[in-house]
Amino acid sequence: MASYMEKVRQSSELSRRGFVKASAAATAALAVGGLAGCAPNKVEPAKEDKAPDVRNVTDGTWVTAACWHNCGGRCLNKALVKDGVVIRQKTDDTHEDSPDYPQQRACVRGRAQRNHVLSSDRLKYPMKRKSWQPGGGENSHGDMRGKDEWERITWDEAYTYIADEIKRIKDAHGNRAFFADGGPVSKFLSLYGGYIGHWGTTSRGAWTYTPDVVGIAPQPNEGINDRLDMRNSEVVVMFGTNPAWSSAGNPAYHLLQMKKAGAKFVAVDPFYNDSYALVDAEWIPCRPSTDMALFLGIANAMLELDGEKGLIDWDYLNAHTVGFDADHMPEGEDPAGNFKDYVLGTHDGTPKSPEWASKICGVSPENIRYLAELVGKDNKAAILMAWASARTHNADCLPQLVMTLGAMGGHFGKSGHMCGLSCHSRSFSGGTYLIGAGSNGLPSIKNPLAATESINDTEMWNAIVDGKYTYAGGSTKKVPGEPREVDIKLIYHDSMNAKLQTTDGQAKGIEAHRKVDLVVTHSLFMTTNAAYSDFVLPIESYWEKEGGFLQGNREALIYHSKVIDRMYECLSDEEIASEIGKRLGLNSEEVFPFGVKQQLFNQFAGAYIVDEAGEKQPLVTITEDDIKEWECEGEPQEGVLGMKELIEQGMYQIPRSPDDGYTYIAYEKFVQDPEANPLKTASGKQEIYCAPLRDAINGIGYSKIEAIPTYVPPQEGVEATYSDFEVGVKGDYPFQVYNPHYLRRSHTVFDNVQWLRETWPNPVFISVQDAKEKGIEEGDTVLLTSPHGKCLRTACPTQRFMPGVIGLPHGAWVDMDEEKGIDRAGSDNILTGQIQSGQGVSGWNTCIGNIEKYQEELAPDCEQPMRIPEAQM
16 A cells, blocks of 8 residues: 555656646736736745656556536536556546537646546545444534544444444434434435434525526526527626636536627626636626616616617517516406505515615616616517525525516526526536436335424524524425424434535534434545534545546536545445444345446446437446356447447547537427417416416525515625625624635535645635725735634635625635634535525525734645644544
8 A cells, every 4th residue: 555655645646736737827817817816925846856757658548537526517527547646637538529529528636636646645545533432422522523632443333333323322312302404324324214314405596496486497407508508698687697716617618609700798797707707797886685686677777768769579578488577467366466566666666776776786887777777678689597595695686687677678488598596517518418318226215204303504503502593495396394303312413414514504403413422424535524524434535436427518418437446444324334234133135236337237228318309318338248257237229339339439529510400499389389388387478477486485484575576685694794784884794705616626515635735726806996995915814704604715806796795605614713713714504504595595605704914924725725634644
């Protein structure tokens, strides 16, 4: 092992130099754009005379390597492997690159992946927290989680400790004392009588439940047009989108093609980000969590200007929607409750005018009227949203209001016109999947408690600490809210391994982890979940797995292979779960009736491709020899390419051209004939007035909405930054804090990669104006405070953030100074709270805070010691 790791160290050191040299140009470009304070102060020149010359080593085997992290990109990565060591990486070169048929190129995160998988801080052996003892209560010494030392144990010890404690908890408290994330161990807990799980809106925010009920697509693949048709748009209005950072790879390339085709771009956002700069977008700054007010102001302006400029498509509204005006209300509903009268203030005396909206959102009345003209019916307009604006408290009607604006302009079902989500794997590329893998064939294991127990993420930690929660069904099936008492004794973080880091209310989450009897985490690294656990179990990375399929966009399917042998004592989640299950007296074959190779074979056999006529056919040719070689059960079949060809190539991508049969126009059939092609809504039409949405949301009991989209000030929104909003007097927390995704990480993953930490130092962004007023200069250490927590960061004043708004990048692993109660890593969720509203939206972008200069120098993240417990040495 020492020899192996020395080879890894040498090859990684050489690549680090090359990576830093190459990234210097990117950093310089970023500084020109206004974020100079984010750049490293110095890039050391490479010491070529001391480096072993392995650049000429080109022999070895190129293996398709998984890039499995949830950025949405799902790009092609290949690793050159020689003597079991990864020498270098490359990206897609399977075909010539072109705008119509683009290579699936990896971003800086994917290209830094070997520094992630082969990092010195990989967990190597099972560990137990030293002061933890079985028996629960005081024996667990829960207050020491996050502070205690660790000791190395054997796998058999780990399995026995954990299984015995699970048995004890069940005997003493029953299955309602188990709380789990939902990975393989959770399947065995289901066989063992069940566990309490969780539900939430996660990244989608209010786009989780609202869309299907009101009549707008819940996912970007169905809600916007195909990437080739998007080039026909004349005007593109983007709200909170930044694929250049969040889903780096092809999405920004598709965006650029729209620019080259002649589209005009307007960006509505608190931050003029790199995606907007790429297409020279006109910037209209808008405060976080105020899109509802802005959109109501735009709707009012469209009505105001319609007589003069003909902005509204009345034919579309009359034929395809219900509830816009009194003449088109659902049967039995009060005509006075229609949307048009609300916007005009007919009954409440408050017109939702541009002037009214401007006070809330910060966009000038002139710009609101300008936006109204841009999205008028005579422009081929693309109204494109990301999920970010819906990760806001009391934004449950936001998708409904977005749909309403699109309907007013008639921007559905036509070439060049669209209105909906453009984010994650489908940024600037809509359409149903044209290719995909089959199922692995494993049985579904039903959790006996799933139908009656599930805690929303926004009260998950409160429930564990306080012993009560509101049961309201799951994320898409709502039931009337019912108060429940609960006494959680076990928190099990399986393969998801993100909850404590990514759930809002992190400080409360730490308290919850210190309250229970047992916390177990499977992990590659000493993540936040792991740091506050009793047992940490090392797992294999995807580079060490047998293989698997990954898919992002609609046109390409990636098959990744095993890159390296399994390292140290790492095991798979499935192996760990099976061993714990056996010690609980369960039959592992009920969960895993066949092995990994059969699971993969099933996915090959079920893989499909859609032809230009819309018919599915097998993607993979499987021969009798393939079946014998894999030693699996299956039948021969004819497909587009053979198994070995797909494995060797690593990907199959469908060639595209503007005149092919794959172009997708969202809502096309519904628009052409709404009666023959009804939507999933109660009326079959787009419901601007939607009683089912109102009744379902209000039944949960967190907060109230109307059947039409109305403005409800969010908890900890812009109004909360004032002690007196009406007269403009700021309060104790005068800033809005929101959490842009950041190129250094994919959510929280990669935050320990030194190459990326050197390149992207994770500052806090603040407007130049606010920094001057606060006496804050570039590079100063600053203290951020909110009603829920405190953290430190280095300041980056910039012209690219609007005044009153602080940008704290999402995903840093928390590093608490226990004495001061301050997180030194800049974890965004330390500042958020456990706040309930509407459909249980995690309101990460609804956060208020303050920022002050702090009299302590904060060392750059790349100089912080890696998290390697002595037990892992």
